[in-house]
Amino acid sequence: MIEVKNLTKIFNEGSEATFHALKNISFTIRDNELVLLKGVSGSGKSTLLAIIASLLKPSSGDVVVEGRHVAKLPDLHASKFRATTIGFIFQSFNLLDHLSVSENIAVPLIPMKLPKTELIRRVEHAMELANISHKRDTTAKNLSGGEKQRCAIARALVNTPKVILCDEPTANLDLDNAHAFVEVIRRLKQEGYTILIATHDTIFDTLQEVDRTIAIENGEILQ
Amino acid sequence: MNIFLSNQVLIFLFSETVLYLLALIAFVGTLQILKLWDFQATTPRQYALEKRAFLIVTMIQLILWFKILLLPYFAYTIDKLSLLIPGAMCGAGVIAANPYGNPLLLLKILLLFGIGIWLIVDREDQKAPDYPFFKTKFRFYLLLFVLLTTEYILDIVYFSHISTSDVVQCCSAIFGISGSNRIPFNLNTTSLVAIFYLLYLLTVLLALQRRPWLLFIVSLLFLYFGYQSVVHFFGTYIYQLPTHKCPFCMLQKEYWYVGYLLWSLLFGGVFFGIANAALSVMIHKTSLRLYRLAILFNTFFVILCTAYVLFYLIQNGVWL
Numbered sequence: 001m002i003e004v005k006n007l008t009k010i011f012n013e014g015s016e017a018t019f020h021a022l023k024n025i026s027f028t029i030r031d032n033e034l035v036l037l038k039g040v041s042g043s044g045k046s047t048l049l050a051i052i053a054s055l056l057k058p059s060s061g062d063v064v065v066e067g068r069h070v071a072k073l074p075d076l077h078a079s080k081f082r083a084t085t086i087g088f089i090f091q092s093f094n095l096l097d098h099l100s101v102s103e104n105i106a107v108p109l110i111p112m113k114l115p116k117t118e119l120i121r122r123v124e125h126a127m128e129l130a131n132i133s134h135k136r137d138t139t140a141k142n143l144s145g146g147e148k149q150r151c152a153i154a155r156a157l158v159n160t161p162k163v164i165l166c167d168e169p170t171a172n173l174d175l176d177n178a179h180a181f182v183e184v185i186r187r188l189k190q191e192g193y194t195i196l197i198a199t200h201d202t203i204f205d206t207l208q209e210v211d212r213t214i215a216i217e218n219g220e221i222l223q
Numbered sequence: 224m225n226i227f228l229s230n231q232v233l234i235f236l237f238s239e240t241v242l243y244l245l246a247l248i249a250f251v252g253t254l255q256i257l258k259l260w261d262f263q264a265t266t267p268r269q270y271a272l273e274k275r276a277f278l279i280v281t282m283i284q285l286i287l288w289f290k291i292l293l294l295p296y297f298a299y300t301i302d303k304l305s306l307l308i309p310g311a312m313c314g315a316g317v318i319a320a321n322p323y324g325n326p327l328l329l330l331k332i333l334l335l336f337g338i339g340i341w342l343i344v345d346r347e348d349q350k351a352p353d354y355p356f357f358k359t360k361f362r363f364y365l366l367l368f369v370l371l372t373t374e375y376i377l378d379i380v381y382f383s384h385i386s387t388s389d390v391v392q393c394c395s396a397i398f399g400i401s402g403s404n405r406i407p408f409n410l411n412t413t414s415l416v417a418i419f420y421l422l423y424l425l426t427v428l429l430a431l432q433r434r435p436w437l438l439f440i441v442s443l444l445f446l447y448f449g450y451q452s453v454v455h456f457f458g459t460y461i462y463q464l465p466t467h468k469c470p471f472c473m474l475q476k477e478y479w480y481v482g483y484l485l486w487s488l489l490f491g492g493v494f495f496g497i498a499n500a501a502l503s504v505m506i507h508k509t510s511l512r513l514y515r516l517a518i519l520f521n522t523f524f525v526i527l528c529t530a531y532v533l534f535y536l537i538q539n540g541v542w543l
Binding site: 005006008057058059062071072073074076077 | 267
């Protein structure tokens with residue numbers, strides 16, 4: 001469950017370049033909900049996702065994810081929280097080009113110091129969920145855009161997170177690969193994940209599994 | 224010659240000044256944090272305070288780690304000054320050159336222990352996600368800041384009152400047979416060494432039994448008797464001269480700078496021995512690791528002291 005309470009984020013506070021990215025936002029996402037966060041570029045979607053993932057601190061307000069006040073977490077604990085609770089899928093994939101698909105997916109598990117058999121089992125399961133098993137030994141730089149995105153999805157799933165956050169996940173994909181991504185999201189929803197997708201892509205509009213859409217404009221939620 | 228023209232003194236005082244200025248900034252920040260901190264609040268002020276607290280804690284960590292490094296440098300500085308001060312053969316004469324030297328040295332050792340406790344409390348605080356010992360460590364920093372201020376003033380007063388023309392006493396006059404630093408409580412050397420080993424065994428035993436308060440008391444006794452034993456017994460084997468009794472000469476090159484290792488082990492062992500009692504008062508926790516470190520440091524200290532005696536005995540076949 002994700003609870004966002006009176007969340008405000010102001011960049012460059014106190015200077016001439018002060019920018020209110022989020023203005024007193026509140027909403028709740030229940031377990032296993034698939035929610036779309038829609039808005040144009042610069043509306044505050046990415047800032048909101050970054051705060052939910054504890055990558056960024058708010059200026060005021062609170063965010064509770066799976067019972068943890070993530071905005072209050074010290075940096076060290078924020079890293080642990082992300083490693084165990086959040087799967088983040090970025091627009092630009094953020095893969096390590098010189099590593100293979102399976103190695104990229106295994107990276108988030110390194111700090112957990114799992115036994116090798118358990119590590120392999122988790123990587124295999126994540127590759128299967130993201131439908132990228134057949135490319136396990138291919139280096140990331142040799143993947144197509146869609147394959148890179150599926151590799152990124154598998155990497156986001158490998159630490160068995162409760163919550164998956166996607167920031168413009170189809171922005172760098174062609175139509176076929178975007179549809180393939182939507183299929184993966186459908187499957188993840190059926191697996192019981194809580195999913196929040198920040199997007200302005202209309203491809204998700206037809207996805208029946210979407211429970212709700214939250215529209216955001218100039219840092220405010222539209223009623 | 225002006226003592227402030229010595230490179231070591233200049234570097235030392237410059238470092239102390241920079242660290243003290245940082246400590247002063249951290250002190251002001253600490254007062255603000257203690258006054259306004261409310262971890263449950265989700266207000267802009269609290270989030271700004273959390274950011275500032277991160278900065279202040281980082282500053283204090285930096286200051287305190289550098290203060291630890293500066294203690295051996297202080298010992299090195301006063302040792303080097305013995306070349307400039309008539310009569311001084313080592314740091315002993317320099318430290319006794321005016322009435323401020325010995326209180327300053329004692330204060331630095333006391334601060335070292337305080338700094339160590341603060342760093343451990345800070346580490347425990349950072350292990351938890353909700354800053355459980357946040358106010359405790361900042362309140363303790365206020366006390367440390369008072370000590371840091373006193374130390375900084377004493378640093379200036381001490382160095383500015385060292386005369387390069389007045390003759391001071393050398394270590395043999397201070398610690399030798401004619402000096403005022405005789406073996407305490409009218410003990411003879413055998414009794415002193417017996418107490419030394421007995422106290423060592425007690426520190427090990429109490430650490431194994433995890434008795435923080437008894438270990439605290441015995442560790443302080445071990446510090447005192449360890450110091451006296453090194454000066455009056457083990458030191459003579461380091462110098463290989465029965466009349467040479469000095470805690471400072473062993474910091475010199477002629478003795479492979481072994482004094483730095485020896486005193487670090489003693490102070491380290493005593494610190495880890497007393498730390499659990501302090502932690503039990505401040506944060507109601509003790510640490511198995513600290514008990515282990517107390518045993519480790521004290522054991523290495525005793526081995527090092529004993530090794531000098533044994534090697535001398537093997538080489539020469541006689542006791543000093």
